[in-house]
Amino acid sequence: MAEKTDEEKKSLILSSIRGVPDFPKQGILFWDVTNILLNPVAFQCTIDLFTKQYRDQKIDVVAGFEARGLIFGAPLALALGAAFVPLRKPGKLPGAKVFEEYITEYSTDRIEMHADAIKAGQRVLLVDDLIATGGTLNAGINLVKKVGGVVVEAACVIELPFLKGRDKIVGTDLFVLVEKEGE
Numbered sequence: 001m002a003e004k005t006d007e008e009k010k011s012l013i014l015s016s017i018r019g020v021p022d023f024p025k026q027g028i029l030f031w032d033v034t035n036i037l038l039n040p041v042a043f044q045c046t047i048d049l050f051t052k053q054y055r056d057q058k059i060d061v062v063a064g065f066e067a068r069g070l071i072f073g074a075p076l077a078l079a080l081g082a083a084f085v086p087l088r089k090p091g092k093l094p095g096a097k098v099f100e101e102y103i104t105e106y107s108t109d110r111i112e113m114h115a116d117a118i119k120a121g122q123r124v125l126l127v128d129d130l131i132a133t134g135g136t137l138n139a140g141i142n143l144v145k146k147v148g149g150v151v152v153e154a155a156c157v158i159e160l161p162f163l164k165g166r167d168k169i170v171g172t173d174l175f176v177l178v179e180k181e182g183e
Contacts, residue, residue, distance in 0.1 A: 004045065006049060006052075009045035009046075009048065009049055010045075010049070010177055010178055012039075012041065012042045012045055013036060013042055013045055013046055013049075013157065013177055013178055014178040014180075016033075016035045016036040016038075016039055016042040017031055017032065017033055017035065017036065017157075017158060017178070017180065018031075018032050018035050019031055019032070019180075020032050031130060031158055031160070031180050033068055033129045033130065033157050033158065034068070036157070037071065046072060046157060046177065047072070047075050047076055047079060049177055050072070050076045050079075050127070050155055050175075050177075051076060051079040051080065053155070053175055054076070054080055054125055054152075054153075054155070055079075055080060057123070057125075057152055057153075058123055059080050059082045059123055059124070059125045059152060060082055060083065060122040060123045060124065061077075061082055061083045061084070061085055061117075061118055061122050061123070061124045061125070061149065062074075062076050062077035062080065062082050062083070062084050062085070062124075062125050062127055063084075063085040063086075063087055063113070063118070063124055063125070063126050063127070063140060063144065064077075064084065064085075064086060064087065064126075064127045064128070065087045065111065065126070065127070065128040065129075065136055065140060066086065066087060066088045066089050066092070066111070068128070068129035068130075069087070069126075069127050069128035069129055070086055071129075072127055072128075072129060072157060073086075073127035076125075076127060076155075080125075082125075085113055085114075085117040085118060085124075086113070087111045087112070087113050087140055087143065088111065088112050088113070089109070089110070089111065089112070090110050090112055092112070093112055093113070093114055095114060095115075096114065096115040096116070097112045097113065097114060097115055098112065098113060098115050098143060098146055098147060099111065099112040099113075099143070100139040100140070100142045100143040100146070101139070102135040102136060102138060102139035103133075103135045109135075109136075110139075111136070111139055111140065111143060113143060113147075115147065117147075118144060118147050118148070118149040119147075119148070119149070120147070120148030120149070121148060121149075121150060122149050122150065123149075123150050123152050124144045124149040124150060124151050124152060125151075125152050125153055125154075125155060126140045126141065126144070126151060126153075126154040126155065127154075127155050127156070128140075128154070128155075128156050129156065129157050129158065130156055130157065130158045130159070130160065131154070131156045131158075131159050131160070131165040131166065131169075131174065131176065132160045132163045132165050133163050133164075133165045133168065134163075134164075134165030134166065134167065134168030134169050135165075135168065137154045137156075137165070137168075137169050137172075137174075138168050138169050140154070141154070141169060141172050151172050153172065153173045153174070153175055154169060154172055154173070154174050154175070155174075155175045155176070156174070156175075156176045156177075157176070157177050157178065158176065158177065158178050158179065158180055159174070159176040159178075159179045159180075160179070160180055160181070161179055161181070162181055
């Protein structure tokens, strides 16, 4: 079988994302990337496209957001030969932590990481499944900077451009594989 082109990979990824109406609350159309994980070819295409984007950027650390950013970030870190740092919700990490609070499109939240997970000057790639309003990514950017890390870029599987989240992460480039419109 012939190798898929980048556009064919993106098409497979896009077709693997399902919309779930009224989740997590009424009026929200939730784009669920977990179906990508049910298709090993789609999952591999996702990691391959991210790896292609970052293999020559000297990434020291991939930091993935709970929950689905962990799923895409960890295999990407392995592919890049980089450390992986989980950015977790409160109460999930033992020991000394640093945190950042943020607002999403439907809640207020907080992310934490181990205080010593990223060293000053390390080049960090932030990974999440989706960018909507940009609140989560912006919190991650602030968290990495708080410990002296250098944010190289943020990467997401999917972007919801109509929510203008990209505008919130001023000063940080954003790489996305696919886009979806919504309500």
